[in-house]
Amino acid sequence: MAERDLISRFVAGLRTRDDRLLIGPGDDAAVVRAGAVAVTSTDTTVLGVHLPADDPHVTPDVVGHRALATALSDLAAMGVPAGEAYVALTLPTSWDDGHVIALVEAMERLAAATGTTIAGGDVSSGPALVVTVTVVGWADDEHALLRRDAARAGDRVGVTGQLGGSAAGLALLVDPRARTATLTPNVRAALLDRYLRPEPRLALGQRLLRLGAHAAIDLSDGVATDAGHVGRASGLRLRIDVDRLPRQLGVDAVAAAVGRDPAQLAAAGGEDFELLVTAPPERAGAIARAGVTWIGEVAEAAGDDAAPGVVLERDGRPLGWAGFEHRA
Ligand SMILES: Nc1ncnc2c1ncn2[C@@H]1O[C@H](COP(=O)(O)OP(=O)(O)O)[C@@H](O)[C@H]1O
Ligand SMILES: Cc1ncc(C[n+]2csc(CCOP(=O)(O)OP(=O)(O)O)c2C)c(N)n1
Ligand SMILES: [Mg+2]
Structure with a gap:
């Protein structure tokens, strides 16, 4: 299909989910009636970097879902609902029309589930599959946000959901040793799902703000x-006990199979797309009931050996673990 026809074909399947959109896909730019404060984030998914390039689990559907989900996760972390998404596709020749349409259809399904409107995008050819998604959410005012720089000394530190599942799911795909882990079919499927099909915690982010x-x-x-x-942005030091990190079922078995500390998969594996929050102790009960596990606290940062940032601890002693880094 020619570029124009391909775009027309997948745009026909997109729906508008709010009354802000005045001009959607088709003109030189999208036109949206603005809310009070725009909250905008952009994220790129590269086949071979964020997902294995040649794995039968990595279907066009998975790529589309994951690219939008990981972008929406940033809006969840700001405590705002999703508004519009703008999708730039770089397509290698190995991706035929059917693949591209399946990718966009999966995005549209997640858009429907999260109240997102796909309002525009771009199509290009290129050497590798790259999906760049810009998302915009709207807040009533600039104080109705969960910012990185708003932690306060004395806050508790917590996380939503369970961690380590994404790193364990990735290991099941790429590390032959992981396949020796004893897992029930359901637990194994849930680990793969956590990596391949993360869910942005949009409703929970807004609830934590409230x-x-x-x-x-x-x-x-x-x-x-x-x-x-969070620690550096707030000028404070987050102290986290790695053994309090809630671990997804099956993480321990995969960690044992690949010879890693399970708490390290949970702390440094990445891509669980849960939320880390800080909150004052008087809110701890209500926030825990919303699905947060407390893992540490926010301390003043003072002195050379207590710079702003995070310290991961085990039995009160610091650990030197680091998370994912694109340019390590
Ligand atoms: N190329 C860039 N130009 C301007 N700002 C950038 C660029 N890359 C990253 N940033 C900013 O740096 C911060 C961290 O980026 P990133 O790690 O991609 O964020 P996140 O983990 O939330 O997706 C964000 O506020 C982002 O907007
Ligand atoms: C094939 C493959 N190898 C390694 C990883 C691990 N990995 C890649 S990117 C990443 C971190 C998250 O992606 P990033 O682009 O940094 O997202 P952002 O922090 O900007 O939201 C991790 C853990 C992966 N997802 N897939
Ligand atoms: Mg990153």
Whole structure:
């Protein structure tokens, strides 16, 4: 199919989910009636970097879902609902029309499930499959946000859901040793799903904001790195006990099979796309009931050996673990 026809074909399957969109796909630019404050984030998914390039699990559907989910995760971490998404596709010749349409259809399904409107994008050819998704959410005012720099000394530090599942799922795909792990079919499927089809915690992010959380960040690179962003942005030190990190079922078995510490998969494996939050102790009960596990606290940063950032601890002693880094 020619570029124009391909675009027309997949745009025909996109729906508008709000009354903001004045001009959607088709003109030189999208036109949206703005809310009070725009919250915008962009994320890239590269086949071979974010997903294995030649694995039968990595279908066009998985690529589409994951690219939008990981972008929406940043809006979840800001505590705002999703608004519009803009999708730039770089397509290698090995991706035929059917693949591209399946990718966009999977995105549209997640868009429907999250109230997102795909309002525009771009199609290019290129040497590798790259999907860049820009998402915009709308807040009523600039205070109705979960920022990285809003942690306060004395806050508790918590995480939503369970961690390590994505790294374990990836290991099941790429590390032959992981296949020796004893897992029930359901547990194995849930680990693969966590890696291949993460769910952005949009409703939970908004709920945490309403419940009085101070700061939040989504866990893309792992607590070891992402908690450090909160600490540095806030000028404080997050102290986290790695043995309190909730681990997804099956993580321990995969960690044993690949010879790694299970807490390290949970702290540094990355891509669970859960949220890390800080909140004052008086809110801890209500926030825990919303699905948060407390893993540490926010301390003043003072002195050379207590710089702003994160310190991961085991039995009160610091560990040198680090999360994912693109240019290590
Ligand atoms: N090329 C760039 N130009 C401007 N800002 C950037 C660029 N790359 C990253 N940033 C900013 O740096 C911060 C961290 O980026 P990144 O690690 O991609 O964020 P996240 O983990 O939330 O997706 C973000 O606020 C992002 O907007
Ligand atoms: C094939 C493959 N190898 C390694 C990884 C691990 N990995 C790749 S990117 C990444 C971190 C998250 O991606 P990034 O682009 O840093 O997202 P952001 O922090 O910008 O949200 C991790 C853990 C992977 N997902 N797939
Ligand atoms: Mg990253």
